[in-house]
Amino acid sequence: MSDTPYADLDPDRILHAVESLGLRADGRVLALNSYENRVYRIGIEEGLPLVAKFYRPGRWTDAAIGEEHAFALELQAADLPVVAPLAHGGTSLHGFEGHRFALYPMRGGHAPELGEREVLTHLGRTLGRMHAIGEGAAFANRGVIGIESHGEEPVHFLLEEGWLPPALESNFERLAEALLDAMEAAEDRAGDVRRLRIHGDCHPGNILWREGAGLFVDFDDTLTGPAVQDLWMLAGRREDMARPLRWLLEGYEQFRRFDRRELHLIEVQRTLRLLHYNAWIARRWHDPAFPAAFPWFQEPRHWETVITQMQEQLAALQEPPPDPD
Incomplete structure (x- = not known):
């Protein structure tokens, strides 16, 4: 596994990955705070922005990521307030030129006031x-x-x-x-x-x-x-x-x-x-x-x-x- 697994993950490749699912990006890519994986806000033409999460190579197997997604989706189906991955083409885990990624709806908010x-x-x-x-x-x-x-x-x-x-x-x-x-x-x-x-x-x-x-x-x-x-x-x-x-x-x-x-x-x-x-x-x-x-x-x-x-x-x-x- 490369010591620099994201070296080739430039804005063009990120946008091409998202568009490989049939979506039309508007060219806006904003890196969000994440170190283990790489996470970006992606502007979508005629739609709300999405979050693209690119998984660190070698950390999880596809089956392990599948269980992460399945658990979040199970919680969402039970009306729990969680952000779960979006499905495209019948799956929520996608691949593009050696990278695995998932898309999520963009949500806002701030940290809770834990003293209350x-x-x-x-x-x-x-x-x-x-x-x-x-x-x-x-x-x-x-x-x-x-x-x-x-x-x-x-x-x-x-x-x-x-x-x-x-x-x-x-x-x-x-x-x-x-x-x-x-x-x-x-x-x-x-x-x-x-x-x-x-x-x-x-x-x-x-x-x-x-x-x-x-x-x-x-x-x-x-x-x-x-x-x-x-x-x-x-x-x-x-x-x-x-x-x-x-x-x-x-x-x-x-x-x-x-x-x-x-x-x-x-x-x-x-x-x-x-x-x-x-x-x-x-x-x-x-x-x-x-x-x-x-x-x-x-x-x-x-x-x-x-x-x-x-x-x-x-x-x-x-x-x-x-x-x-």
Whole structure:
């Protein structure tokens, strides 16, 4: 796989790809904020603009992308507020000159105000409905969020590829080993909680708030995991989570019971996100978009901050979970 998979994805090729589906573009192409994939707003003659998402080569199989699309379309068919791909010629995944892409309707909005009870109960209701549908079937080709895939593998990659400054490497390795043990202990305390199809990357930037409602976008990281993975990023800072969680669950449990044992997994999920995020940037460093977007990543100060965050997470994993009741 090329280190620069989008080098040939110029405006002409983007427009030709869209027009290969029988659409007539008006020549306007605007790059939208995305690093893992490439996403563009495309002007359409005699129609509303569309969003074209070009998938990173080699990341997902066609079958895995198909499951992403099918899940979003299943949610949309159940009247959930999600942005699902558009079908052309009987399919939502298309190919053009070596690139795979999908088209979506263009939607506007802003990030939700997470400090407001009405907003959080609304988002909780939506997630409760989403998870009630998510547990009705299983993914066969998507990933599973877990300590091995999002913890052990990122740690090994960062160490083996020499991303840590030499002066910090042993400290990072020691903390990582302690974190992996602490996460396993937290999972033992939680017990055998249910894993289901979830959004997977449910941060405020993936929710468009408009006209008093939240619209969920970007199911690119949909996978199998615990329900709490879609809740904790909406609940704010660790020390202030109890009340926001209560409001989220107030809406959530109108449609699906939340297993309180999953509260033991909040800091597990937060730790996995920290480790996975840094390894993700490192794995993509040969893509020119990443050094431009994250110029601080190779600086020792960044890794000092990461180690501080790891120390904080090690302490948090020893503490009781928040009590939203």
